[in-house]
Amino acid sequence: MTFKSLQQPRFKQLKTLRAIAIGLAIGFAAPAFADNLPEVQRLIKQGQYPQALEKVDAYLSNKPKDAQGRFLKGLIYTEMNKPAEAIAVFTKLTEDYPELPEPYNNLAVLYAQQKQYDKARTALEMAIRTHPSYAIAYENLGDVYAKMASQAYDKALQLDNANATTQNKLALIRDLITTSGKGNVKPTATAPATTAASPAVAAKPVTTTVAPTASTVTSAQASASTTPAKVAEAKPATAVAPTPTPAPAKADGASEDVAKVIAAWANAWSRKDVKSYLAAYASDFNTPKGMPRKAWEAEREDRIAGKPGKISVTYDEPQISINGDTATAKFRQLYKAPGLTSSTTKTLVLVRSGSKWLIKEENSR
């Protein structure tokens, strides 16, 4: 992948709809959501929009304020070609969560589809105001400017240009929050990848900007993908940097190990593999309310293996910080089982034990 080939698509107009990872603030800003949202997302991916709408409506009847659910609802309306409804949903979201750039972006996409470029521009400028580093919004704004320019030219030059301007399609953001299902290669943000890989400005230190996406990669598959594993720390980007995959920095080794542990832990939980699940915990694990280890283990076994039906535990990009032999991983966990879905912000404290990382503390809120 060369510098040029990376840059071209940005300035070419055509962009297909694509999934985008979240910006920095959302991980904390979005309220808790239950774990049937991945199901909704799955239905969307399969194109089963009426079913998805039904699911998300059921979900929202319990949590009418939930940003993620409403976001998906807006997305479903968009896919169902109901722009008025979609605009209503995203507009309301921008009012309730003005700090989220994604609803603004998608609002802009919808307005742009209706050729209301002034509104689209305003929405994108809002998205950028809330998130100055929001690459997709910039790209979309560029497209909107181009559209507006084209409209102005049509008026100026009396061009009958109806089809010449239909070329570019703005990028709709598909995910408010990226989830990584088990065995799923994560749709890591394309835009931030481009950001890092297009050092258009000569030899300047570049700090990567999208922290959550950048912090680490969860699954082995993902880290093996072409997406460069990015580090939160400053990293010099050289002018001639066509290197597709920069070698991960040293510190990444540890966080990568921690990420693998979390993946295995969630995976075991989902498979109801209690043995593997419990093996993820350190022997001196701080049990809830200090209950005896044995009682805790029995309770876990009961709640996992004893659960009828399917369990699904997924989580979003964890933020991992390593401090010597202690690692803290913070992420949103989506739990889904028959009759219960829950979304929690989970913090795991892991300790290094030999070559392994084990869970020492587990906190939810």
Add this chain to the structure above:
Amino acid sequence: MLGRKFILLGLASCLASGVLAKPSAIHLPAKKPLVQAVEKSNSKKSNLVKAATVAVPFAAVTTAKLASATPVSRLPATVSDSGPEAQLVTIFKEIEANRLNNALQLTEALLRQHPNYRLANLIKGDLLLARRQDIQTFGAMSGAPAEKVADLRAEAIVRLRGYREKPETNNVPRYLLQMQPDQRHAIVVDTKRSRLYLYENDLTNGGRPRFVADYYVTQGKLGAEKLSEGDKKTPIGVYHVTSSVPRQKLADLYGSGAFPINYPNEWDKRQGRNGSGIWLHGTPSNTFARPPKASEGCVVLTNQDLDAVAKSLQVGLTPVIISNSVEWLSFDDWAKERSELNKSIDTWRTDWESRDTERLLKHYSKRFKTSDQSLEQFAAQKKQVNASKEWIKVKTDNLSVFRNPGKEEVVVVTFDQDYRSNNLNNLMKKRQYWLREDGKWKIIYEGNA
């Protein structure tokens, strides 16, 4: 990035220098100043922003614009006395100063006033496109029809020039030597500058023309000096408004009104010029203005300008003098030329009253002819008439004297002639064309007006 400013700047500066050559794009090492600008404007923000702007060149530009947009309050839309020229001038100034954001705001304000203004739309297109890519030329859209862009470019140039080069207040157009007292206004068109000047007959100042306003006009597709039917040219000469066609009776093409003028006049006919239907009129509804050269020969104003001018027009009276390039006189020279002609006209009058045919005929050119008489026939008739006269009294009232634009020194003299004699009285409106021959003003045509 900076390259783009020079395109539009190129337009502006070529106006100043009068060079109409296509400006070529100038490329400067753009990245560095740009980034500095961004960093400066975002200096209070975290390095997150900085990093983003460095990493995403386009994003950086937009951020800079947004950032600079916030502190600058929206500029008020300036409204010029007679059109968008003042706004265009400000817009080009902003572009020259690379304040593209302000330029865009001003352009959008102009477009709110005149949504169909094609030139403003073109500038808007350029300013928006410049946010996305470097632009190389005025009307930078790829595949833009060159002819249409050239038209708008020409409009921009003549409008800006018209705005910058207003007529001097102590100069008058040479053509308006004397207006008759009831002619409240006169119109002078400069086809080279695509400009229409409205003058008031300042009776408190001895009938000296006083500048009122000027307007952008469109002329014939193929320019001025009309010769024949269908030549798509605008006539040059001294005319007047002959009628007024109200909007309801007009096709959309003519806009808010139309004022036919008397082309071809006596002089035109004598020169063998033909054609008809030369009007002053407005602009069709699908555009605010038309290019400088676009009509079939008519003089076209924007509708708002036509409406403004219409208030000053008197059907059958208001002179419309169309010139290639207005000649200007100082007040002194104007007064001198006027009194010289007045003297010639008065001598002609008294020599007629003298009943001395030879004295009278000295005022007539060898090339003189009327619509039905040669000089010989005219002279013979005068001799015969004078023989029967005991006395003749001639009064010339409501005299107007307008110099005909062009190389030949011709003036158009119109008056109410009150002729009395022992055996015949006659009242008529007479028009004469006087030509300067060997330093003397001689009548080359006369007839009913």
